[in-house]
Amino acid sequence: MADTPDALARFYSVIPAGGIGSRLWPLSRADAPKFLHDLTGSGSTLLRSTWDRLAPLSGDQRIMVVTGRAHRAAVEEQLPELADANVVLESEPKDSSAAVGLAAAILVRREPDVIVGSFAADHVIRDVRSFRRAIEQAVVVADAGYIATIGITPTEPAIGFGYIHCGESLDIPGAPKALRVESFVEKPDLATAEQYVEGGEHLWNGGMFVARADVLLDQMRETQPELVSGLEELAAVWDDPARRGPAVDRIWPGLTKIAIDYSVAEPAARAGRLAVVPGTFDWDDVGDFASIAKLHSGGRKNDLAILGENARVLADASSGIVVSQTDRIISLIGVRDIIVVDTPDALLVTTSANAQRVKSVVDALKLSGRSEVL
Amino acid sequence: MADTPDALARFYSVIPAGGIGSRLWPLSRADAPKFLHDLTGSGSTLLRSTWDRLAPLSGDQRIMVVTGRAHRAAVEEQLPELADANVVLESEPKDSSAAVGLAAAILVRREPDVIVGSFAADHVIRDVRSFRRAIEQAVVVADAGYIATIGITPTEPAIGFGYIHCGESLDIPGAPKALRVESFVEKPDLATAEQYVEGGEHLWNGGMFVARADVLLDQMRETQPELVSGLEELAAVWDDPARRGPAVDRIWPGLTKIAIDYSVAEPAARAGRLAVVPGTFDWDDVGDFASIAKLHSGGRKNDLAILGENARVLADASSGIVVSQTDRIISLIGVRDIIVVDTPDALLVTTSANAQRVKSVVDALKLSGRSEVL
Numbered sequence: 001m002a003d004t005p006d007a008l009a010r011f012y013s014v015i016p017a018g019g020i021g022s023r024l025w026p027l028s029r030a031d032a033p034k035f036l037h038d039l040t041g042s043g044s045t046l047l048r049s050t051w052d053r054l055a056p057l058s059g060d061q062r063i064m065v066v067t068g069r070a071h072r073a074a075v076e077e078q079l080p081e082l083a084d085a086n087v088v089l090e091s092e093p094k095d096s097s098a099a100v101g102l103a104a105a106i107l108v109r110r111e112p113d114v115i116v117g118s119f120a121a122d123h124v125i126r127d128v129r130s131f132r133r134a135i136e137q138a139v140v141v142a143d144a145g146y147i148a149t150i151g152i153t154p155t156e157p158a159i160g161f162g163y164i165h166c167g168e169s170l171d172i173p174g175a176p177k178a179l180r181v182e183s184f185v186e187k188p189d190l191a192t193a194e195q196y197v198e199g200g201e202h203l204w205n206g207g208m209f210v211a212r213a214d215v216l217l218d219q220m221r222e223t224q225p226e227l228v229s230g231l232e233e234l235a236a237v238w239d240d241p242a243r244r245g246p247a248v249d250r251i252w253p254g255l256t257k258i259a260i261d262y263s264v265a266e267p268a269a270r271a272g273r274l275a276v277v278p279g280t281f282d283w284d285d286v287g288d289f290a291s292i293a294k295l296h297s298g299g300r301k302n303d304l305a306i307l308g309e310n311a312r313v314l315a316d317a318s319s320g321i322v323v324s325q326t327d328r329i330i331s332l333i334g335v336r337d338i339i340v341v342d343t344p345d346a347l348l349v350t351t352s353a354n355a356q357r358v359k360s361v362v363d364a365l366k367l368s369g370r371s372e373v374l
Numbered sequence: 375m376a377d378t379p380d381a382l383a384r385f386y387s388v389i390p391a392g393g394i395g396s397r398l399w400p401l402s403r404a405d406a407p408k409f410l411h412d413l414t415g416s417g418s419t420l421l422r423s424t425w426d427r428l429a430p431l432s433g434d435q436r437i438m439v440v441t442g443r444a445h446r447a448a449v450e451e452q453l454p455e456l457a458d459a460n461v462v463l464e465s466e467p468k469d470s471s472a473a474v475g476l477a478a479a480i481l482v483r484r485e486p487d488v489i490v491g492s493f494a495a496d497h498v499i500r501d502v503r504s505f506r507r508a509i510e511q512a513v514v515v516a517d518a519g520y521i522a523t524i525g526i527t528p529t530e531p532a533i534g535f536g537y538i539h540c541g542e543s544l545d546i547p548g549a550p551k552a553l554r555v556e557s558f559v560e561k562p563d564l565a566t567a568e569q570y571v572e573g574g575e576h577l578w579n580g581g582m583f584v585a586r587a588d589v590l591l592d593q594m595r596e597t598q599p600e601l602v603s604g605l606e607e608l609a610a611v612w613d614d615p616a617r618r619g620p621a622v623d624r625i626w627p628g629l630t631k632i633a634i635d636y637s638v639a640e641p642a643a644r645a646g647r648l649a650v651v652p653g654t655f656d657w658d659d660v661g662d663f664a665s666i667a668k669l670h671s672g673g674r675k676n677d678l679a680i681l682g683e684n685a686r687v688l689a690d691a692s693s694g695i696v697v698s699q700t701d702r703i704i705s706l707i708g709v710r711d712i713i714v715v716d717t718p719d720a721l722l723v724t725t726s727a728n729a730q731r732v733k734s735v736v737d738a739l740k741l742s743g744r745s746e747v748l
Contacts, residue, residue, distance in 0.1 A: 026703075312744075314735060317728075329400075329720040329747050331735045334728035338709075340721075346703040347716055349723055354691075354708035361688060361705045370686075373703050 007143035008136060010115050011210075012107050013054040016099040017047055017067040017075060017121035018090070022359045023288040026346035027323050029374055035121035036074050039292050041307065046122045046286070048078045053128050054119060055081075057135055064088060064107065065121075066099040085239070091252050097227060097263040098255045100209070101220055105228075105235035108213035115142045117210040118260070120285070124295060127281035134279040137175040138210040144172050146275040147211040147219060147268045149181065151203025152283040157193035160287055160356065162186055162205035162261070164276050172275075181274040184266050203276060206283050209260065216264060219273065224263045227256045289339040290355035293321035304332070308342075320352060346373045381517035382510060384489050385584075386481050387428040390473040391421055391441040391449060391495035392464070396733045397662040400720035401697050403748055409495035410448055413666050415681065420496045420660070422452045427502050428493060429455075431509055438462060438481065439495075440473040459613070465626050471601060471637040472629045474583070475594055479602075479609035482587035489516045491584040492634070494659070498669060501655035508653040511549040512584040518546050520649040521585040521593060521642045523555065525577025526657040531567035534661055534730065536560055536579035536635070538650050546649075555648040558640050577650060580657050583634065590638060593647065598637045601630045663713040664729035667695035678706070682716075694726060720747045 021034025028034040035047040042049060054063055060081040066088040067075050076082060088103055100118045107114045117135060125131050138148035151164040167180035184205065188196065196202035209216070221228040230251045237243035268274040284291055296305030297319075304315050308324030315322075318332035323341040330342055339355060341348040350358065365374055395401075395408025402408040409421040416423060428437055434455040440462040441449050450456060462477055474492045481488045491509060499505050512522040525538040541554035558579065562570065570576035583590070595602040604625045611617035642648040658665055670679030671693075678689050682698030689696075692706035697715040704716055713729060715722040724732065739748055 026705075314738060314742075316731065316734065316738075328718075329739070329744065331400075331720065331722045331724075331739075333722075333724035333731050333735060335712075335723055335725060338723065340723055342721055344702075346705065347714075347721070348705045348707075349709055349712065349714055350705075350707035351709060357690065357707050360690065361707060364688060364690075365703070365705075368688075370703065 007139045010113055011058045011139050012114050012116050013058040013063040014100055014103040014116050014118045015050055015065045015121045016096055017065055018093055022362045025358055025362045026343045026348055027341050039286050040124055040295055045078055050119060050121050051079050057132060064103050066103055091248055094255045095257040096260040097258045100260050101231045104213040104216050105231045106238045109235050114213045115139055116213045120207050124284045124286050125281055130281035134277050137177055137277045140174040141172055141178045141275045142210045142212055147273055148275045150206045150208040150279045151276040152206045152279050154197045154204050157197045159187055159190055159193050163196055163202040164205050166201050166276055170275055178275045178277050181269045181276045183269055203278055219268050220263050223267050230255050288355035289321055290352040381513045384487055385432045385513050386488050386490050387432040387437040388474055388477040388490050388492045389424055389439045389495045390470055391439055392467055396736045399732055399736045400717045400722055401715050413660050414498055414669060419452055424495050425453050431506060438477050440477055465622055468629045469631040470634040471632045474634050475605045478587040478590050479605045480612045483609050488587045489513055490587045494581050498658045498660050499655055504655035508651050511551055511651045514548040515546055515552045515649045516584045516586055521647055522649045524580045524582040524653045525650040526580045526653050528571045528578050531571045533561055533564055533567050537570055537576040538579050540575050540650055544649055552649045552651050555643045555650045558643055577652055593642050594637050597641050604629050662729035663695055664726040
């Protein structure tokens with residue numbers, strides 16, 4: 001078994017930067033997806049912050065970004081250090097199994113014993129040191145042949161996240177915190193979530209996976225043999241500029257769209273091959289505006305969070321969040337837990353309690369043919 | 375005592391078109407005051423609807439409009455029938471006593487026995503026939519030497535209106551409904567308003583006054599002798615184009631700003647010279663966005679009223695009012711009794727319960743020097 005430094009030297013970060021973030025419409029859209037926004041007020045986009053978290057772990061020449069062709073320029077502007085060989089462009093979105101699987105298939109051909117870690121481009125983690133410690137253990141766990149995930153200690157009975165049911169310690173040297181995963185649990189109802197938090201055996205599923213690339217692909221092959229075979233066919237010609245394009249055109253459109261949770265994590269958990277390293281860092285997938293409001297207010301009920309460089313907000317007895325992408329005066333009077341998102345061509349007004357329903361508006365706009373604002 | 379037709383032949387309508395309507399910001403503003411908006415969805419501005427209500431009573435050559443210089447073009451565009459001699463322009467706002475008093479002073483010089491009626495440019499009355507019947511009686515009451523007002527039978531214990539406490543019948547032939555006014559009551563609290571509605575002796579003060587011009591001026595002179603003397607000085611040269619301008623420049627700036635309720639109606643009530651004709655028509659001063667919402671929904675709690683020719687609203691489980699002056703998509707999710715006013719340079723989000731507080735935002739904007747959006 002490898003010791004930590006050696007395994008970490010073989011570590012490669014993969015950032016799938018794909019999702020639009022429909023529940024953050026009208027801020028996030030096809031041409032301005034969630035990962036290209038600064039949702040925390042840090043001055044950095046979520047993508048850039050993700051990069052900055054990973055670069056100290058894998059080195060900035062060992063971070064691969066998988067994104068849509070349309071986002072190439074924006075991604076490269078955000079990440080000037082990103083090497084050409086580390087840009088993987090999707091001709092159309094094919095969900096996380098294809099994105100992470102292709103990265104793994106490409107990297108394993110370049111470095112047979114590479115350990116890959118997949119990290120969403122649009123999550124928020126502020127405690128970078130604690131994050132780093134968890135990933136270091138996950139790399140060791142991965143080197144031992146497991147598929148490792150990171151579980152976040154819940155701070156509240158959230159119903160918007162999936163949970164990981166933890167089992168016994170795996171007793172892996174160099175990864176003392178690693179536990180076997182009993183099962184993955186979909187977003188629970190509130191009562192169940194409360195039991196999880198109280199019971200102490202459940203962690204939030206942070207959507208991070210660390211594994212040897214060959215182990216990851218073998219696991220995926222068990223349930224998605226055709227997908228993996230397509231990905232490997234692509235990987236075989238990926239580093240040959242003349243053959244890559246035609247292969248993408250031929251293979252990519254037919255690939256199965258499936259989340260890596262279903263193609264890898266759940267089957268691995270059932271087979272006893274999934275491990276979890278509990279992380280004590282803060283984490284949020286900032287899935288909706290209520291999450292953003294909470295990030296900004298630090299949980300204080302009466303705060304009004306204001307996002308937008310040129311925001312001109314006049315608020316009286318109001319709380320929640322205002323996102324301003326215009327230079328208009330925005331005046332709020334007596335509105336609590338409100339969400340106001342003001343963009344040049346679309347305005348959203350809702351409340352924290354309804355934040356998850358924003359996606360349904362996006363669906364309605366699609367159906368009614370008003371996709372110019374999506 | 376004159377009979378109705380004779381008195382009505384001497385009737386002249388006066389429309390003071392002055393107030394901006396601060397509680398309707400950012401829809402109503404200095405350069406787009408409330409009376410220039412169509413708040414009912416009728417297709418007519420409030421000013422035009424006021425004109426159309428009065429023209430059958432006084433004839434369209436006997437309607438005088440008192441407005442600010444800045445609004446002259448807009449007013450004349452709305453009222454192409456308005457005679458030049460019937461346009462009275464204020465160099466700066468001086469409240470209703472100066473506006474109505476000047477009109478009365480000008481008209482009484484042209485026609486000594488003229489009966490003037492003053493009607494706000496920005497109220498909503500839909501039952502024009504019932505309105506007409508009330509005004510006809512008020513004209514008879516005015517011809518008998520009283521200052522007549524119109525009281526509206528309350529449909530609810532409104533706290534946003536003033537009330538009129540009615541006394542005994544005046545037994546005026548041709549005006550069987552006319553009552554003496556015991557007193558004027560400022561906006562009451564809810565408990566008092568409920569007592570008023572239950573007691574049946576109180577009517578809403580609709581802010582309409584009908585009186586012989588000389589009687590009105592005599593009454594105003596009792597409490598505001600300097601104001602009336604200034605107004606009469608102005609009136610003496612009004613129809614002489616060469617002398618009007620210098621007189622306005624000299625006199626107008628120094629005139630006392632006072633509402634006609636205080637200079638005329640309350641003193642007249644105390645002196646037993648104020649009469650009221652109860653009106654059974656609908657009436658609203660559409661003082662805030664909650665009133666507009668109510669006008670549109672007809673009182674149905676779950677309705678969402680939408681104002682704006684090009685409004686593009688997508689609403690789910692929402693009620694209240696949206697006013698759209700842009701072509702943006704406005705999306706509402708799960709917001710009840712909401713008020714959203716979307717204009718090119720300012721956005722307001724509040725609730726019906728806070729509608730009266732909009733004025734405080736306008737005050738705050740003034741104080742902070744952002745008057746470009748007022």
